Amino acid sequence: MKKSLQVTNYRYPLGYGTSLATCRHSYFFPKNPRYYYIFLEALEGITCLLTWNIITGGERMRALWRGSISFGLVNVPVKMYAATERKSLSFRQIHKTCGTPIRYEKVCPFCNRKVEDDEIARGYEYEKGKFVVIEEKDLESIPDETTRTIDIVDFVDLAEIDPVYFDRSYFLGPEETGQKAYLLLFEALKKTGKIAIAKVMIRSKQHLACVRPYGENRLVMETMFYPDEVRDAGEIPISPGVKLHENEIKMAVQLIDSLSADFRPEKYTDEYRKAMLDIIRAKVEGEEIKVPPGREEKVVDLMEALKASLEMVEKEKRKGPGVKRKKAATS
Amino acid sequence: MKKSLQVTNYRYPLGYGTSLATCRHSYFFPKNPRYYYIFLEALEGITCLLTWNIITGGERMRALWRGSISFGLVNVPVKMYAATERKSLSFRQIHKTCGTPIRYEKVCPFCNRKVEDDEIARGYEYEKGKFVVIEEKDLESIPDETTRTIDIVDFVDLAEIDPVYFDRSYFLGPEETGQKAYLLLFEALKKTGKIAIAKVMIRSKQHLACVRPYGENRLVMETMFYPDEVRDAGEIPISPGVKLHENEIKMAVQLIDSLSADFRPEKYTDEYRKAMLDIIRAKVEGEEIKVPPGREEKVVDLMEALKASLEMVEKEKRKGPGVKRKKAATS
DNA sequence: TTTATGGGCGAAAGCCCATAAA
Numbered sequence: 001m002k003k004s005l006q007v008t009n010y011r012y013p014l015g016y017g018t019s020l021a022t023c024r025h026s027y028f029f030p031k032n033p034r035y036y037y038i039f040l041e042a043l044e045g046i047t048c049l050l051t052w053n054i055i056t057g058g059e060r061m062r063a064l065w066r067g068s069i070s071f072g073l074v075n076v077p078v079k080m081y082a083a084t085e086r087k088s089l090s091f092r093q094i095h096k097t098c099g100t101p102i103r104y105e106k107v108c109p110f111c112n113r114k115v116e117d118d119e120i121a122r123g124y125e126y127e128k129g130k131f132v133v134i135e136e137k138d139l140e141s142i143p144d145e146t147t148r149t150i151d152i153v154d155f156v157d158l159a160e161i162d163p164v165y166f167d168r169s170y171f172l173g174p175e176e177t178g179q180k181a182y183l184l185l186f187e188a189l190k191k192t193g194k195i196a197i198a199k200v201m202i203r204s205k206q207h208l209a210c211v212r213p214y215g216e217n218r219l220v221m222e223t224m225f226y227p228d229e230v231r232d233a234g235e236i237p238i239s240p241g242v243k244l245h246e247n248e249i250k251m252a253v254q255l256i257d258s259l260s261a262d263f264r265p266e267k268y269t270d271e272y273r274k275a276m277l278d279i280i281r282a283k284v285e286g287e288e289i290k291v292p293p294g295r296e297e298k299v300v301d302l303m304e305a306l307k308a309s310l311e312m313v314e315k316e317k318r319k320g321p322g323v324k325r326k327k328a329a330t331s
Numbered sequence: 332m333k334k335s336l337q338v339t340n341y342r343y344p345l346g347y348g349t350s351l352a353t354c355r356h357s358y359f360f361p362k363n364p365r366y367y368y369i370f371l372e373a374l375e376g377i378t379c380l381l382t383w384n385i386i387t388g389g390e391r392m393r394a395l396w397r398g399s400i401s402f403g404l405v406n407v408p409v410k411m412y413a414a415t416e417r418k419s420l421s422f423r424q425i426h427k428t429c430g431t432p433i434r435y436e437k438v439c440p441f442c443n444r445k446v447e448d449d450e451i452a453r454g455y456e457y458e459k460g461k462f463v464v465i466e467e468k469d470l471e472s473i474p475d476e477t478t479r480t481i482d483i484v485d486f487v488d489l490a491e492i493d494p495v496y497f498d499r500s501y502f503l504g505p506e507e508t509g510q511k512a513y514l515l516l517f518e519a520l521k522k523t524g525k526i527a528i529a530k531v532m533i534r535s536k537q538h539l540a541c542v543r544p545y546g547e548n549r550l551v552m553e554t555m556f557y558p559d560e561v562r563d564a565g566e567i568p569i570s571p572g573v574k575l576h577e578n579e580i581k582m583a584v585q586l587i588d589s590l591s592a593d594f595r596p597e598k599y600t601d602e603y604r605k606a607m608l609d610i611i612r613a614k615v616e617g618e619e620i621k622v623p624p625g626r627e628e629k630v631v632d633l634m635e636a637l638k639a640s641l642e643m644v645e646k647e648k649r650k651g652p653g654v655k656r657k658k659a660a661t662s
Numbered sequence: 663t664t665t666a667t668g669g670g671c672g673a674a675a676g677c678c679c680a681t682a683a684a
Contacts, residue, residue, distance in 0.1 A: 061562065061566050061567065062663085062664065062665080062684070063684070064664085064665060064683080065683095066684090071586070071640075072586050072590075072636065072637070072639075072640025072643065072644070073636040073637075073639045073643065074633065074636040074637060074640060075636070079567075081562070081567060082562070082664090082665065083561065083562055083564070084495060084498075084556050084560050084561055084562065085560055085665090086556075087557070087560050090677085090678085091453040091454060091455055091465065091677090091678090092453075092454045092455075092456060092462060092678085092679090093451045093452075093453065093454070093678070093679085094451065094453065094462055094464060095439040095441070095442065095446055095450060095451065096450050096451065096452050096464075097442070097450065098439065098441050098442055099454075099462060099464075100439050100440060100441035101440075101454070101679095102437045102438070102439060102446060102451060102678090102679085103437075103438055103439075103440050103679075103680090104435040104436070104437060104438070104670080104678085104679050104680070105435065105437075105445075106424065106433045106434075106435060106436075106670095106680095107433070107434055107435070107436045108426040108429065108431050108433060108434075109431060109432075109434050110426070110429050110431035111426065111428070111431070114436075115433060117680095117681090119426060119427050119428065120424045120425065120427065120433060121424075121425045121427050122422040122424065122425065122668095123422060123423045123425035123430075123432070124420065124422055124423075124611050126611060126612075131423060131425055131430065131432070132611060132614050132615050133425060133427075134422065134610075134611060134614070138610055138614065139607060139610065141610065142603060142606040142607065142610070153599075154591070154592045154594075154598075155587045155588075155591045156591070156592060156593065156594040157594070158494075159490065160593065160594040161594050162545070163489075163494060163497050163543075163553055164414050164415060164500040164551060164553070165596065166494050166497045167415075169494065169495040171562070171564050171567050173567035173568060173569060174570070176570075179569070179570045179573045180575065181633055182569075183573050183575060184575055184579055184580065184633070185583070187583070188580060188583035188584050188586075189587070191580065191584050192584055192587045192588065194591060196587075197594070197599070199599075201603065202666090203666075203667070203682090203683080204667095205419060205603065205667085206602060206603035206604065208599045212494075214493070214495075214564055215564050215565070217569060218564040218565075218567060218569070220495060220564065222494055222495070225417075226418065226596075226599060226600065227596040227599070228418060228600075229415050229416055229417060229418050230596075231392065231412070231413070231414055231415065231416060231502070233414070233502050233545055233546050233549040233551070234549075235392050236392065236410075236412060236502050236504035236549060237504060238504060238505060238510070238513075238548060238549070239505070239507075242510045242511050242514045244511065244514060244518060248515055249515065249518050249519060249522065252405075252515050252516070252518070252519035253519050253522050253523055255402070255403050255519075256486045256519055256520070256523045256527075257486075257523065259403075259483075259485060259486050260485070260486045260487070260523075260525060261485045261486065261487060262487065262491065263485075263487040263488070263491040263492050263528070265496065265557075265558040265561075266558050267485075268484075268539045268557060268558070269557060269559075270537055270557050271537060272473060272532065272535075272537035273537065276470060279465075279469055279470065279472065279473065280455050280463055280465060281457075283465070283469065284457050284463050302405065302511060302512055302515070305403065305404040305406070306403070306404075306405060308403075308404045309402075309404040309405060310403070312404070313403070393673090393674075395674065395675060413674090413675075421668075421669075422668080422669080423669075423670090424669065424670085432670090433670080434670070434671090435669085435670050435671075435678095437679095448672095534675085534676075534677095
């Protein structure tokens with residue numbers, strides 16, 4: 001049975017987190033009560049939920065992995081933090097008639113009944129429709145040389161790596177004992193202009209990764225795709241015999257130049273996300289939703305379009321600073 | 332009742348895919364039978380499952396979006412292809428007692444029964460435990476200026492964009508009618524050394540993205556995180572007062588130089604994935620699984636470690652050519 | 663709690679749910 005949490009009272013922050021005075025209902029009991037002992041003592045045997053953000057007290061970013069960078073024979077103990085967080089809206093599936101969120105039930109189509117987790121094994125499909133059951137202990141025999149280490153294997157230039165290789169980004173923070181080695185790696189990378197290529201195991205998956213300096217004194221790690229995970233662009237069909245006129249290229253280059261700017265990411269916002277939120281808010285408050293008009297079609301001839309684009313950009317520039325460039329076709 | 336598929340026979344490849352001669356059991360019927368007509372005709376009314384990879388036959392990359400790049404008033408119609416594919420091993424959940432793959436059934440915990448798809452709506456959780464139902468038509472009122480267009484807003488230098496911004500990569504291929512404009516954009520980007528920053532809607536999500544030249548004559552698009560989705564590395568705790576010795580930096584730089592190489596991605600392979608596959612293969616063939624030994628511990632003192640590392644690298648280099656490491660590269 | 667991963671789903675890609683880890 002699920003019960004809800006009641007936190008009535010905070011007390012002195014102490015060490016890692018904040019202790020609580022009272023807590024009435026039970027919910028879940030952590031396997032590793034490392035951060036909970038004060039609380040548990042205070043409650044003398046009452047099993048309690050502590051929500052993690054209360055436990056970690058104020059700490060906005062939580063380490064999701066700990067280990068160390070291995071750089072030659074130098075070891076740099078680090079914590080890993082997610083560098084990005086998706087803000088896209090997510091929805092639940094709702095049962096129309098009663099408004100309840102849908103749940104998934106695991107069923108066996110052969111036995112035609114619900115199946116509990118302890119009746120389930122992991123199977124690898126080695127041949128269409130044929131599965132071998134793989135147990136945890138089978139995989140234990142794999143040499144885990146890189147467990148808990150970010151193993152640097154090479155140093156290369158960042159510009160050499162095509163962005164298609166980049167997967168996820170993580171900030172690395174130094175552990176207390178590794179502050180100096182961390183800074184040393186940062187400074188040395190900065191000085192040489194190199195980035196480190198590394199191998200790292202994160203939760204039973206081996207990643208190719210790179211470690212590079214970020215900002216004033218931080219390190220960031222990108223996990224990377226293996227080369228066989230990057231597809232060959234050559235497979236995309238393209239006509240070989242297309243010729244361009246000198247003049248077309250010249251105009252296109254001119255157009256690019258006139259639209260060149262510095263990369264200032266704060267300029268770009270997710271307008272669709274905002275619009276969705278507005279609609280949702282309106283719906284929650286029972287308002288009407290207005291429908292705006294559509295947009296016009298675009299010019300088609302290449303040279304005409306290039307000329308018209310250039311003229312448009314020029315005209316807008318003449319309007320002077322402070323004017324934001326508008327969409328071409330809407331007008 | 333669910334039935335399985337039996338494909339007994341392939342026939343002449345024809346147009347988009349490959350048609351099949353016979354198929355005995357029914358399974359699911361696609362809403363859009365565009366690619367199925369030959370097959371369906373051949374079977375005269377028998378409803379059949381065609382797994383997609385059979386249908387698409389030899390075509391390895393399938394376009395997952397079509398639209399056009401809008402560059403000033405120039406329009407470049409393109410198809411979009413995933414540039415990467417994860418090769419990590421995946422497993423199915425298997426019912427232990429009968430070996431059947433598990434399926435999910437959508438249930439309503441309140442009504443306590445199975446729920447069909449047409450009884451399900453999308454709900455946004457605007458407050459803990461409270462949902463507003465959002466219908467497709469609610470979102471239609473959002474101005475979809477960028478629908479089906481990759482709307483170029485700026486041109487910037489690739490080097491200005493920190494890799495943490497990159498999310499997913501997609502190759503763009505020209506539509507038949509847009510070969511010339513496609514090549515023009517490619518050439519102009521190549522010539523100016525710029526990349527295009529764009530906005531694009533993909534499946535009711537607006538993305539920030541960049542378009543850049545790739546290889547000989549292809550364009551690639553990376554979707555990007557919005558700035559508010561990139562966290563502030565400054566939040567990572569770090570000790571301010573750490574000092575490094577000149578000598579330590581010198582040695583670390585030397586170590587990096589001696590481990591510098593060109594980025595040759597084909598050097599790196601997923602050994603863990605391979606090891607897993609070996610074990611699976613062994614299991615399929617009924618072999619024994621061997622357990623290899625562990626590895627040694629590492630040196631701890633920073634200066635000692637740097638020295639020892641340099642010596643180690645030097646020694647390996649003296650072993651002569653054929654060794655993986657390359658000489659320290661330029662600047 | 664958040665975050666990542668695993669896994670199923672109407673093809674796929676990405677969305678969704680559930681669970682594990684920290």
